[in-house]
Amino acid sequence: MVDFEFSEDEIRFRDSVREFAKRYIEPKWIEIDDQGKIPMELIKKIADQGLFAIPVPEEYGGMGGTMVMAALAVEEIAYHDPAVAIAVYTLLQNGWPLALALFGQEEAKMEILPKVASGDAFFGIGSTEPQGGSDVAGNKTVAKKVGDKWVISGEKAFISGVREIQELPEGGGFFLVAKTEKPGWSHTRITDFAVLPKWNGKIREEWKPTVYEEIGRHGLSTGGFTLENFEVDDKYRIGEVNKGFYLVLQGFNIARILVAAATIGSARWALDKAKEWLTTRKLFQGRPIASFEGVSFRYAELYTKVEAAKYFVYKAAWMTDNTYLTKSPRFKPQDLNLPVAMAKMMGPTTATEVYTEVLKWFGAYGYTKECSAHRGWLGTFSYTIGAEGAQNIMKYIIARDTLGSDAVRNVWVKEE
Amino acid sequence: MKVLVAVKLTYDINQLKFEKDGTPLLDACPRVMGEADKCAMEEAARIKDAGKAEEVVALTVGSSKEHQRILKDAYAMGATKAVAIKVNDPDNLSALTIATIIASFIKKTGPYDMILLGSGAGDTHSSVVGPMVASLLNMPLLANADRVKVEEDDITIVSTLEDGQYKFRSRTPAVVTVTSEANEPRIPTIRDILRSKKKPIDEISPEDLGVELSKVDLVDVKRYEVPRKRVKIDATDNVEEAVDQLIKALEQEGVI
Ligand SMILES: Cc1cc2nc3c(=O)[nH]c(=O)nc-3n(C[C@H](O)[C@H](O)[C@H](O)COP(=O)(O)OP(=O)(O)OC[C@H]3O[C@@H](n4cnc5c(N)ncnc54)[C@H](O)[C@@H]3O)c2cc1C
Numbered sequence: 182m183v184d185f186e187f188s189e190d191e192i193r194f195r196d197s198v199r200e201f202a203k204r205y206i207e208p209k210w211i212e213i214d215d216q217g218k219i220p221m222e223l224i225k226k227i228a229d230q231g232l233f234a235i236p237v238p239e240e241y242g243g244m245g246g247t248m249v250m251a252a253l254a255v256e257e258i259a260y261h262d263p264a265v266a267i268a269v270y271t272l273l274q275n276g277w278p279l280a281l282a283l284f285g286q287e288e289a290k291m292e293i294l295p296k297v298a299s300g301d302a303f304f305g306i307g308s309t310e311p312q313g314g315s316d317v318a319g320n321k322t323v324a325k326k327v328g329d330k331w332v333i334s335g336e337k338a339f340i341s342g343v344r345e346i347q348e349l350p351e352g353g354g355f356f357l358v359a360k361t362e363k364p365g366w367s368h369t370r371i372t373d374f375a376v377l378p379k380w381n382g383k384i385r386e387e388w389k390p391t392v393y394e395e396i397g398r399h400g401l402s403t404g405g406f407t408l409e410n411f412e413v414d415d416k417y418r419i420g421e422v423n424k425g426f427y428l429v430l431q432g433f434n435i436a437r438i439l440v441a442a443a444t445i446g447s448a449r450w451a452l453d454k455a456k457e458w459l460t461t462r463k464l465f466q467g468r469p470i471a472s473f474e475g476v477s478f479r480y481a482e483l484y485t486k487v488e489a490a491k492y493f494v495y496k497a498a499w500m501t502d503n504t505y506l507t508k509s510p511r512f513k514p515q516d517l518n519l520p521v522a523m524a525k526m527m528g529p530t531t532a533t534e535v536y537t538e539v540l541k542w543f544g545a546y547g548y549t550k551e552c553s554a555h556r557g558w559l560g561t562f563s564y565t566i567g568a569e570g571a572q573n574i575m576k577y578i579i580a581r582d583t584l585g586s587d588a589v590r591n592v593w594v595k596e597e
Numbered sequence: 598m599k600v601l602v603a604v605k606l607t608y609d610i611n612q613l614k615f616e617k618d619g620t621p622l623l624d625a626c627p628r629v630m631g632e633a634d635k636c637a638m639e640e641a642a643r644i645k646d647a648g649k650a651e652e653v654v655a656l657t658v659g660s661s662k663e664h665q666r667i668l669k670d671a672y673a674m675g676a677t678k679a680v681a682i683k684v685n686d687p688d689n690l691s692a693l694t695i696a697t698i699i700a701s702f703i704k705k706t707g708p709y710d711m712i713l714l715g716s717g718a719g720d721t722h723s724s725v726v727g728p729m730v731a732s733l734l735n736m737p738l739l740a741n742a743d744r745v746k747v748e749e750d751d752i753t754i755v756s757t758l759e760d761g762q763y764k765f766r767s768r769t770p771a772v773v774t775v776t777s778e779a780n781e782p783r784i785p786t787i788r789d790i791l792r793s794k795k796k797p798i799d800e801i802s803p804e805d806l807g808v809e810l811s812k813v814d815l816v817d818v819k820r821y822e823v824p825r826k827r828v829k830i831d832a833t834d835n836v837e838e839a840v841d842q843l844i845k846a847l848e849q850e851g852v853i
Contacts, residue, residue, distance in 0.1 A: 189662075189666060189794070190790060190791065190794055193666070193669070193670070193673075193785075193790050194787055194790050197784050197785055197786075197787070197790060200784050201784045204781075204784070229786070230784065230786050230787075231786035231787035231788050232787070235787060244787045244788055244791070245788075245791060246787050246791065250787065
């Protein structure tokens with residue numbers, strides 16, 4: 182039986198996040214976007230509220246919640262931080278910790294996850310490299326087994342959280358994707374690691390970070406780094422050797438749902454702002470501009486798209502819970518590819534479509550810095566470019582899983 | 598100390614919408630724990646956190662799913678026990694009946710050192726249940742607290758009256774009503790929320806308390822109305838004159 186209602190727990194939780202975000206995030210989001218930094222006290226506050234590691238089991242310090250709850254939390258935070266820096270920080274601290282909880286080794290999980298949940302450490306994703314993020318199998322960073330340790334060398338680019346791990350008391354690191362033993366295009370020679378460039382408060386010298394200047398979402402940093410003979414204990418290996426490609430793609434599925442949730446929260450805010458404006462700004466002898474069909478029909482279309490995108494997200498989150506948390510035998514990890522790619526394609530695209538219209542509705546005021554809508558526009562736009570996968574890659578996945586992989590094969594599959 | 602907090606299921610006035618003629622759309626409005634009741638619950642939780650109370654009992658009159666939900670919210674905020682009084686139509690009970698039920702519950706399950714209630718509910722805002730409970734129990738009443746301080750068996754509140762702030766003090770046991778200014782209620786964390794759903798909610802009927810519902814006078818609320826008056830002042834030609842008129846009008850209304 183189809184049931185489109187959230188459970189009582191989910192509603193109570195969503196309302197609690199809404200209240201929290203209204204009280205502690207909404208008054209600060211513009212200042213955070215201007216200053217380019219989420220204050221450490223706010224990160225701690227979000228952690229104390231239990232908004233990191235929501236779907237991670239309690240034995241690892243997580244909240245024992247669900248992906249549906251994580252999606253609701255990220256959406257609510259993004260509504261109150263439409264520039265989405267805080268929302269994205271939060272989503273990274275839910276998605277990748279869950280991936281570590283699902284695929285990592287016991288000792289590493291026990292060591293890392295409680296510190297992420299408490300807000301003292303960051304755990305993100307280190308996949309993209311300078312030569313191109315879409316082609317994960319083409320990554321060049323290499324992990325070599327030397328004795329009982331791994332030695333990793335290579336370069337990563339456009340990685341969220343590079344500055345934050347340097348500033349957090351504990352530090353943190355990334356779910357890092359590396360070629361096993363030698364470079365060359367391959368998905369069967371990839372292994373994942375929990376790489377912690379700063380841990381127990383100490384920064385490792387084999388890690389050289391840089392931080393980029395971006396056009397939006399300023400509160401959260403994106404940077405690059407090199408690893409030079411960076412030694413990693415085998416306990417930090419995530420999953421089996423050479424199975425890393427398939428595991429990181431599952432991690433991407435989890436994180437993509439939450440990225441879509443963030444962009445939808447931001448888009449909802451933009452539509453609500455627009456509604457206030459469209460119903461009160463009066464032109465042509467006192468008619469609210471909402472009364473002109475050129476405006477109201479477009480509003481109707483966008484409202485509908487946001488609603489549709491929301492349900493893509495909730496469904497994908499619900500499937501993820503069934504797949505990984507309640508482990509229903511009816512769901513397999515690969516079944517998530519299609520619904521998740523649709524959610525990730527819909528969310529950011531819809532949000533930027535909403536913003537391009539909303540900015541126009543605000544007229545010249547929309548083009549001023551005083552009107553804060555541009556912050557949401559620039560923030561959500563980053564997720565059409567990339568972050569957990571470019572839009573074209575989502576379309577590739579959707580086409581592959583519907584038309585069949587033989588029909589749409591457009592990438593090399595010859596192992597090097 | 599043993600503390601009792603009485604909480605009411607009421608409309609979330611922040612989400613209340615109105616018809617054109619001013620009729621509130623109550624059926625469409627979500628219901629939550631009253632704002633001042635939440636502050637009362639927060640005071641109780643703080644007293645418990647400070648190690649001054651071991652037991653915080655949350656009580657509500659009504660046992661529907663929504664009533665149970667606000668009791669779970671009370672658990673999530675720090676209650677140690679929750680009780681729902683089983684009555685069919687709690688919204689139609691008079692304030693005196695509600696107060697009688699609460700007082701009877703206190704007599705039966707007490708003694709309590711402190712009874713906390715919100716100073717008024719968002720819907721009816723009669724502000725009489727607290728005073729009635731105090732009177733039925735023959736206990737001192739500290740009403741409309743903007744601040745509450747508890748030391749040993751001594752309670753001090755600060756209350757804002759028309760001509761300034763007053764401090765009132767009483768020995769325990771006492772009834773304290775708390776305004777929505779008293780504190781910023783905590784927002785339950787996800788762990789609090791998930792744990793609270795597993796906690797038991799006791800159900801007690803008015804008969805168990807010796808309150809006969811047949812004696813209860815039912816109130817039939819036909820309509821809630823917000824009296825509104827529209828005064829239009831034309832400021833097109835002379836803004837200064839319009840400002841003077843506006844000030845005069847506000848003075849006449851006793852607003853300023
Ligand atoms: C704000 C932000 C934060 C980020 N944070 C992280 C992070 O924390 N960790 C991380 O690992 N990465 C992160 N990224 C990187 C992101 O994942 C990549 O940008 C993304 O995977 C795309 O890679 P690319 O930018 O190198 O573009 P490329 O892969 O070079 O692609 C360039 C263009 O070509 C298109 N294209 C590529 N291949 C195909 C194809 N087969 N068919 C059709 N079109 C194709 C793409 O859609 C894109 O438009 C972040 C990016 C941004 C913008």
